Amino acid sequence: MLTRQAETGVTRKRVGFRLLDTKRAPRQGYPIMHAGQQIGVVTSGSLSPTLGYPIGLGLIDAPWFNTLSTFDIDVRGQLLPAETVKLPFYRRKK
Numbered sequence: 001m002l003t004r005q006a007e008t009g010v011t012r013k014r015v016g017f018r019l020l021d022t023k024r025a026p027r028q029g030y031p032i033m034h035a036g037q038q039i040g041v042v043t044s045g046s047l048s049p050t051l052g053y054p055i056g057l058g059l060i061d062a063p064w065f066n067t068l069s070t071f072d073i074d075v076r077g078q079l080l081p082a083e084t085v086k087l088p089f090y091r092r093k094k
Contacts, residue, residue, distance in 0.1 A: 012040065012059040016087040019054040019073060022080050023047060026056040031074040032082075039064045042073060048089065055089050056082075 019026060026045030031038045045056025060068075072079040 009062065011062055013062050013065040014043075015040070015058050015060050015065065016085045016089060017056055017058060017071075017073075017082045018051075018085050018089075019056070020081045020083060023054065024075055024080065025054045026058075026073050026075065026082075032058050032060055033072045033074050033079060034064065034068060038074075039068075039071065050090055055085070 017026075025047045026042045028042060028044055030042040030045075032040035032042060040058050040060030042056050042058045045054060047053070048055045056073075060071075064071075068084065070081060070083045073082050
């Protein structure tokens with residue numbers, strides 16, 4: 001499998017994101033949407049007590065990875081705006 005991925009490339013990539021304008025936490029299995037099309041899926045998410053807003057990880061189709069900075073999360077039929085964030089979510093000041 002790793003040999004095949006090295007030859008052909010990966011089909012999905014991991015992305016960190018934060019939900020905007022809401023305190024609702026993303027959950028595993030929620031679709032990641034862009035322009036009415038599903039481009040990925042949430043793998044985990046929670047309301048961050050340290051940061052004070054909802055964060056999550058997802059897998060998105062590789063062609064969208066470098067081209068998108070915002071997308072929507074489908075939370076029970078309601079599209080909530082999200083933006084990509086650089087991982088790790090929290091960095092301690094030195």
